[in-house]
Amino acid sequence: MRDEPDTWIAQEMETLSTHPTLCDGRLEPRHVDLRPFVIGAHHNARTVPGGLTRVAFEPGSLVVNSSQNGGGKDMGAGMRPLIGVTTSEVRVGEQVLQIPQGEPPRREMALGLTYLHAVEVAGGLPVVMPPLDLDAVEPMLDRLSGVCLSGGPDLDPSAYRERRHPELGPVEPELDRFELELARCADARGLPILAICRGAQALNVARGGSLHQHLPDRPGVTIDHRQDAAGSAVTHGVTIARGSRLARTMGRTRARVNSFHHQAVNRLGTGLRAVAWSPDGVIEGIEAPGRDYLLGVQWHAELLTERRSQAALFAWLVGAAIAFEARAAGRRAA
Numbered sequence: 001m002r003d004e005p006d007t008w009i010a011q012e013m014e015t016l017s018t019h020p021t022l023c024d025g026r027l028e029p030r031h032v033d034l035r036p037f038v039i040g041a042h043h044n045a046r047t048v049p050g051g052l053t054r055v056a057f058e059p060g061s062l063v064v065n066s067s068q069n070g071g072g073k074d075m076g077a078g079m080r081p082l083i084g085v086t087t088s089e090v091r092v093g094e095q096v097l098q099i100p101q102g103e104p105p106r107r108e109m110a111l112g113l114t115y116l117h118a119v120e121v122a123g124g125l126p127v128v129m130p131p132l133d134l135d136a137v138e139p140m141l142d143r144l145s146g147v148c149l150s151g152g153p154d155l156d157p158s159a160y161r162e163r164r165h166p167e168l169g170p171v172e173p174e175l176d177r178f179e180l181e182l183a184r185c186a187d188a189r190g191l192p193i194l195a196i197c198r199g200a201q202a203l204n205v206a207r208g209g210s211l212h213q214h215l216p217d218r219p220g221v222t223i224d225h226r227q228d229a230a231g232s233a234v235t236h237g238v239t240i241a242r243g244s245r246l247a248r249t250m251g252r253t254r255a256r257v258n259s260f261h262h263q264a265v266n267r268l269g270t271g272l273r274a275v276a277w278s279p280d281g282v283i284e285g286i287e288a289p290g291r292d293y294l295l296g297v298q299w300h301a302e303l304l305t306e307r308r309s310q311a312a313l314f315a316w317l318v319g320a321a322i323a324f325e326a327r328a329a330g331r332r333a334a
Helices: 005-018 113-121 134-142 173-189 198-206 245-250 308-333
Strands: 046-048 052-054 082-086 089-091 108-110 125-129 146-149 193-196 236-240 254-257 273-277 283-287 294-297
Touching: 082 113, 082 308, 113 125, 113 308, 134 173, 146 173, 146 198, 146 308, 173 193, 173 198, 193 198, 193 308, 198 283, 198 294, 236 245, 236 283, 245 273, 245 283, 245 294, 245 308, 294 308
Parallel strands: 082 125, 082 146, 146 193, 193 294
Antiparallel strands: 046 052, 089 108, 236 254, 236 273, 273 283, 283 294
């Protein structure tokens, strides 16, 4: 009996976390065995029952190709999975510095390039998802193989039916509606999701959960979860549940992380479980036991990818995207 995809992807991530895999800033696995669709021992390809082509995995290549015309995304060797990355930051015109050589100030999106670089290094092709009308969500997802829900400002507590806390930061309710709809729709499709900081909070709210609006008011919180140090600095530890998908992906049950939030998961959304905690009990990681490809972390892993255990989160996302498309190709070919 073959391992389930999330099992063998996790096993491969453990391999990546214990062997040198970064070469000139790029993730380069020697040969990733993406069973049952990919052969990692040779660079040749062969057709197998169901019309799939098994090929070797090369760094930065998507390795599953359907030899039948079944519609959907036929991913050939040399292609990389498209990973959509949300943009939750909005800057109004008054906050934009005008320069003589630049465009006039206006409402703008903002997204740290570190998210895009982390996805690219892991072998994916990142595409930025702007906040559009809700009817654009499904057509957008049709073209993606995975989603990274990025960090950003506070969520409007009306999304989880609570009043605003006095320490609530600036919110963008229209952006929230788009991102929450995107999270729900991607989740319903089974698309691989890696949710980071605000993204993890949004994922929890999308599944009906709630947030602590201001951690300093929470009894027992002893850590400053909004660090002054640079994003590449780690300022506190997290404990990760043994046997969880997060622990298998990172290859460890303890990690040091950065911290840039004053909100956090409170009531867990439907089907989610907490799998990582800071020393003062704040939830730092979530996953869904009934869902193959879903992880959320409260820290900014995209700023820590020089650490193999953190880079493994993005390698997991890309590997999950490959497996998701392979599974979809198998269904189309059946």
